[in-house]
Amino acid sequence: MKKIFVILPLFLFASLITSAQSKKIDTLRVALSKATAPDTIRLNILKELSSSYFISKPDSSLYFGQQCYDLAIKFNRIADQGIGLNNMANAYTSLGDYVKGIQFFLKAIRLAESVDDVSGVVTSYNNIGATYVQKQDYLKALPYLQLGLKKWNTYTATHKLTYYSDRELKSSLLLNVAEVFLYTHNIDSANHYLQICYEDSKKNHFDILNNIERDLGEVETARGNKTAALNYFRDAVSLSVEIEDTETISITYLSIANLYHKYKQQDSAEYYAQKALEVAGTGRFLQDVLNAGKVLGTYYDEDHNLSQAYKYLKITTAAKDSLFSQDKVKQLLSIDFDEKQRLRDIEAAKIQERNTIRMYVLIAGMAILLLLAFIFWRANKQRTKAYHLLHKQKQEIDLQKAKVEQTLGELRATQHQLIQSEKMASLGELTAGIAHEIQNPLNFVNNFSEVNIELIDEIETEMENGDKAEVMAILEDVKQNLEKIRHHGKRADGIVKGMLQHSRASSNTKEPADINKLADEYLRLTYHGLRAKDKSFNAELITNFGEHLPLINIVPQDIGRSLLNLFTNAFYAVRQKQKTAGTSYQPTVTLSTGIMDNHVIIKVKDNGNGIPENIREKIMQPFFTTKPTGEGTGLGLSLSYEIVVNEHSGIIDINSEEGEYTEFIIKLPI
């Protein structure tokens, strides 16, 4: 909806087309501080300030509008009173007090009618219509707008229009009518009216063009034309930026968010809803903050992202809070205004009654006193009611807060459990690989032992035969076999030690370790572990170990666990690609180590399907996984991140090209 406020054209700054709005405001404020005498100069400045703040800061607009109105009454300037009233009305509706807003508009209409100011009347009709639209009371809005259009068409047929605001009035009326149709789902009717005022507004460079384009964007959204909708929305935003129409910027961002949401582009939807919220926040448009916050809460709820949903619950709660305390302020302001109005009425009555019988004066005075008492009593009652309502709502919010905090606590506990079972799962995977690894050396130990027994039998035979040469030859073989037995025995021993290290609770003490050995061991363990589970899986393993790497101080089982995660992910990636690629695809995982910039570098590269750009930032988040449910907890990389970055002050970098490869680089300080 778009309201217009009446500007007296005689004043120097006649329009708000200029994008130097804030410069203008600064100039005006300086002038105000100098014009301290309550004269017409000060009145004009107040009027301009109130109008200028209309779009960006409704509470300032209200403040200056009130002063303007008070001063205008003193000088009996009807038109300026009308301006003050309209500005205050607009400010009230922006701040959410629709009742007060419409009251003031109606006041403005009566005033304009008394001096036959058709333009003023129609402007106020338009503003009332727009207010009802904002309040979503479309049935009430339409009659005012249609009446306004009828009156205006009659008037403009016989009068020439000079003032910018008058020329814009028709387009504004049409825009508001269009919005009524838009929000009651009559898309075609809405589009019909929009096209008319779109042409006019483009030709004349009316300010409301941004709103028109936004609504056209909504039409295209409803019609399913995504590109067209986005183009209109983008235009709307840039136009709004030019004229510093903060509220429309926020509303348009929210429209864009809903568009993306409609097309299931959740990330973009959330991004724009966030922007809507930020912008609304800076302009203190609490209703828009509330709307954006609600939408974001819904989106994060859909994502099952409880922590984010809770965050936005807090924000909307805060906005609601402010709205309610604002309510209190408005109540008090309105009491103040009413009081002043009453006092003026009394003044007027007294002057008129001065020449009449004292008895009438006394009766009139008493009646007024009674009225005063009644007003005060009513206001007090309303105030108490407001306090009670506020208190009740605060209680409700506290209750909700407690519930959410409890849920948060439960979530943390569950997260802890999951991390434990993740550790157990990775241990289980290793066990299979280790079992296989141990099988081979044990095999050799047994076999070579048996061979030696046979050989010793042969020796005994040859001894009897006296063939010393043959005996020596056989003894040589026996010795070599024992060497092999020792070698494989040690191998098995080393594997078991490694397994024990992994299962032992991390001592968190750092010790010097050989990265090449550690990485190689975990690579093979991971590979065999995966093969134990999926027998048709195979991949090429390439290792490029840097030479002369220094020993670095690390917690070996933790770094090992991190590497395990990287290897597992790499194998999973190539396995996935293998399922859909042709027979010429050779799954390859490459492990390289080296030194650079005082860090030891470990690179794990796979030629799988790569990581898409839009999830690259998310993969380190806990519980984020692209695997189907049940296949992965999504904790592996976030644990690795914890270990490398927090525990070892290292860095994890990621390079990837979608469809081609992914490379994880761990850098550990020496």
Added chain:
Amino acid sequence: MHMKILVVDDEADVQPLFIQRFRKEIKNGEFDFAFALSGEEALTYLDKNHSEVILILSDINMPGMTGIELLSRIRHAYEKPPPVVMMITAYGDDENRQQAMQNGADEFLTKPLDFTLLKDKLHSFLQ
């Protein structure tokens, strides 16, 4: 004519093990062994010496080309005459056995190898 048995396993120590276990047979000229450390090496050897190799003993779990893959390639490439192929593996479960047999293995043995049994099977296949 040399009747070669090709043994495919990624563990290098398999070679001295076999040579010592089959000492007598090698001395008698009953068997002659060749060794490959991977499926790829095995195929390269077969390319050159196909006519000599009468039996192939292969491990299943190897990095790179698995034993099953090697088996299937042998079955597709060398059909006249088809060499005897026996699979050896640490994983003796039914699924592995079925997969091996489906791909055309003649026999399925588990580690640790029982060399007496192996010798019996070799004799029965080659006589």
